[in-house]
Amino acid sequence: MDYYDVIIVGAGPAGATLARALEGAGKQVLIIDKAEFPRDKTCAGWVTPAVLASLDIDANEYGNGRTLQPIRRFRIGMMGQDAVENNHGEVVSYGIRRCEFDDYLLGRVSCTKQLGTPVKSITRDSGNWVINEQWQAPLLVGAGGHFCPVARQLGNGPGKHETVVAAKEVEFEMTPEQARACEARGDTPELWFCRDLKGYAWVFRKGSYLNIGLGREDNHRLTDHLEAFVEDMKQAGRIPADLPGRFKGHAYLLYAHADRPLLDDGVLLIGDAAGLAYTQSGEGIRPAIESALMAAKVIQEAPDYSAVSLQPYGEQIAARFGNRASEQEHGFDLPEWLKQPIASTLMRSHWFTRKVVTEKWFLHQQVPPLDVAV
Known part of the structure; x- marks a missing residue:
């Protein structure tokens, strides 16, 4: 049986970031993922300059041979109303393809990797975690997303107060004909809020690729909302009339309403496995990266891997x-005063859609890049 200092389950942005930080500190790390990389990962997919700074990624270098769509504007509206377009006057974010981005991050990691390897068993033996009866380590980190097997090991079933957001989306490379018919612009992602404020949809063009999707708290009506939105966008000419393939579903927890634990003796959860998606927008890449960097610092400084030392x-x-x-709150974390009909009025406001929706809720420009040295 092979022994490691840390085993990380999940090789996405959170797992790869943690592995890179720990191997840089001299830890023997094993990272396990059920998928081979690069793997298909449908995601609206944008990263802010703060994320690139935290990951020490040079935008020019990353953009060489990969999709990196500069974003300078946002087009925001409430379904059934005209959209408001705001020009930020500079690059405020970048569109990426997750199949490329995740593979790039994992490629910077030189530790042992077991890809295409589902976790079939997790057991405890003499203070170590044993995975698939093959690998053991005193510390196990769950980075495998919403359905991470390490999260289940912590006794987490569906939490009774947890708000699970369900989303469906599709990403495809447009033909020249589709690209000409698509009025959505690459530097201007479109965000369309449901009228009941229980979710939002998006149209995001990234070079020759187009991503369309919708996420809501009530899964049972997700398909109805999505189909209505797609038809409206087709009629308006925002997207091509002929969309290929099926919309793929996924789920995640909003941070303020997740009640799964973050740690226990010899175990930590990071990223979507911990339920860290921003409550206002559902965006999870930045919280995943930052949680991995915080976990790395704590792991390096901990005298042991007890829950007390990991706290x-x-x-x-x-x-x-x-x-x-609190348990009384649920759903996307929108202010109580943001209800119909005031929401309809505010979504027509350039100031509100720019300063509140885009810069605060989606880009988190008021939050500086994480300084893990502090």
Whole structure:
């Protein structure tokens, strides 16, 4: 049986970031993922300059041979109303394809990798975690997304107060004919809020690729909302009339309403496995990266891997992202006053859609890049 200091389950952005930080500190790390890389990962997919800074990624270098769509504007509206377009006057984010981005991050990691390897068993033996009866380590990190097997190991079933957001989306490379018919612009992602404010849809062009999707808290009506939105966008000419393939579904937890634990003796959860998606937007890449960097620092400084020694990780998560909300609250974390009909009026406002929706809720420009040295 092979022994490691840390085993990470999940090779996405959170797992790859943690593995790179730990191997840089001299830890023997094994990273396991059920998929081979590069793998298909449908995602609206944008990263802010803060994410690139935290990952020490040079945009020019990354964009050589990969999709990196500069974003300078946003087009925002409420379904059934005209959209408002705001020009930020500079690049405020970048569109990426997750199949490329995740593979790039994993490619920077030189530790042992077991890809195309499902986790079939997790057991405890003499203070170590044993995975698939083949690999063992005193510390196990769950980075495998919403359905991470390590999260299940912590006793987490569907939490009774957890708000699970369900989303469906499709990403495809447009033909020249489709590209000419598509009025959506690459530097201007479109966000369309459902009239009941329980979700939003998007149209995001990234070079020759187009991503269309919708996420809501009520899964049972997701398909109805999506089909209506897609038809409206086709009629308006925002997207091509002939969309290929099926829309793929996925789920995630909103941070303020997830009640799964972050740690226990010898185990940590990071990224979507911990339920860290921003409550206002559902965006999960930045929280995944930052949680991995915070976990790496705590792991390096911990005298052992007991829950007491790992507790600073939970404290840093709360300090960075806030405390979890009370059980009475649910859904996207929109202010109580943002209800119909005032929401319809505000979504027509250039100031509100720019300063609140885009810069605060989606880009988090008020939050500086994470300084893990602090």
